[in-house]
Amino acid sequence: MITVENLTKTFTQSNTSVAALDDVSLQVPDGSVCGVVGTSGAGKSTLARCIALLEKPDSGAIRVDGTDLVSLEGSKLRAARRRIGVVPQGDSLLRQRTAAGNVALPLESAKVPAAQRRSRVAELLDLVGLADKSSVYPDHLSGGQRQRVAVARALAAKPSVLLADEPTSALDPGTTDSVLTVLERARSELGVTVLVVTHDMAVVRRIADDVAVLEEGRVVEHGKVLDLVSEPGSRIGSTLLxxxxxxxxxxxxxxxxxxxxxxxxxxxxxxxxxxxxxxxxxxxxxxxxxxxxxxxxxxxxxxxxxxxxxxxxxxxxxxxxxxxxxxxxxxxxxxxxxx
Missing domain, CATH: 3.30.70.260 (ACT domain)
Structure with missing residues (x-):
């Protein structure tokens, strides 16, 4: 389970303090998919970066499976980061490495033996439907295929949490569907808890169990999608139905x-x-x-x-x-x- 409590994060722009996150609290149950939605500048990506420990919040707690990640340092922080897989926004693959080589990167960093690496990489490429593309370089893959390789790489170290920042950005509907299928399989077959940052409500409609709506750094609506759409005045309900x-x-x-x-x-x-x-x-x-x-x-x-x-x-x-x-x-x- 991901638990965020009273999270705040500010940035300084032109000598002015800007609150990217303002007292944000939410929970993502184990084995579920939570969509974080909002307009540009609402704080979605900042929230994802804080949960992934790529940004340190000013205050508040981030708990994964009961452990407060904000308080960790050194080797404990590095170990905690390995429990969180990240699919960054945009095309993040290394061009000089094949699809298999990109997926293997986290395993090489963790000094996993070669035989185990090969087995894990083959398993993940099969999961994302790219077993036949293992020796292909990124420039010869489609945008959707590259994104699926990025998901496989994020899952390599067997994380309990997967964070995906705009995973379908700039993809056509058919390609988007293939990426969402991979995220669904990560949840259903591997038991991974998935948090998806997106501006695309089709993503929420297709795979989200829960949703959090951010507006100017604050959570203005949060809960199970099927509960929220039934509530009078729900922002999610008015958008999805x-x-x-x-x-x-x-x-x-x-x-x-x-x-x-x-x-x-x-x-x-x-x-x-x-x-x-x-x-x-x-x-x-x-x-x-x-x-x-x-x-x-x-x-x-x-x-x-x-x-x-x-x-x-x-x-x-x-x-x-x-x-x-x-x-x-x-x-x-x-x-x-x-x-």
Whole structure:
């Protein structure tokens, strides 16, 4: 587990102190993927560099598996760094070394015997889908392949934590998908805890269990993705889920609706059956006024703006809430049209 407590980090620019991180606290559970998102300058990369011990924070604690890394020095600090694999932003491979040679670098530094190095390198290149590229130099690899080699190199020393700073930056969608697949395999097959710094919400949508939103060096939202998207007013929810307002220009039924609500449904059963079952069970007419479906990791999630008409509309809405639908009622004007 990664635990960050009250972390602060300031830099001096033109004789002015600028807070890159301001009292940041968050937890990343063992074996999970946490996305750290925010606009440029929000403090994302500074947070990753502090956790990787590449920057020393001004104050606060960073604990990995219960050990406070900030307090370590000398050989203990070097040993702690080996437990954290880092995939830096941009193309970081050495051009004079093959893919296998790049992956072997941390093992050579740790003086791992040659036979063990070869075995570990082969294992990791297979993990990232590049077993046939072991003797190829970086200039003859695609951008996505180079990034996958960088992930393999970061995993060479068997770290418990993997930090990836903008791992899909400047990659096309197909190449991005291959890199995210590798990060997923690192978590699922090696049990590595992954923290991904990204501006790309598609990364969060695809692989993140948890997410932290940074704004001007502060955490303004943090938690499990599937919990946050169901909360009214969630920044993550508004970003990851389909828009419902686009349908506000659609013509409503001429008689209007008795109830208009925004409904978030999570999971296969809820997305597939809850709305039609509510309609038939309570004998109400249910109209989809906007929204749509998406997928967060392996979980389907729907966000709809719905209109219900009929005497038992309120009962139908209550029944959906009792079955874990997340509902926010929309105001309805006196003539029955959603405001």
């Amino acid at each position: 389909p828009e419902t307002d686009q349908a506000s220009t659609l013509q409503l039924d001429s008689g209007g609706h008795d109830v208009v609500a925004e409904v978030v449904l999570v999971g296969f059963a809820a997305v597939g059956a809850l709305l039609p079952e509510a309609s038939s069970r309570f004998g109400v007419e249910l109209s989809i006024l906007g929204g749509g479906l998406t997928r967060l990791g392996d979980t389907p999630v729907a966000k709809f703006r719905v209109g219900l008409s009929g005497e038992r509309s309120e009962s139908a809405l209550k029944w959906m809430i009792e079955r874990d639908a997340h509902v926010r009622r929309a105001p309805v004007s006196v003539d029955g049209v959603a405001a």
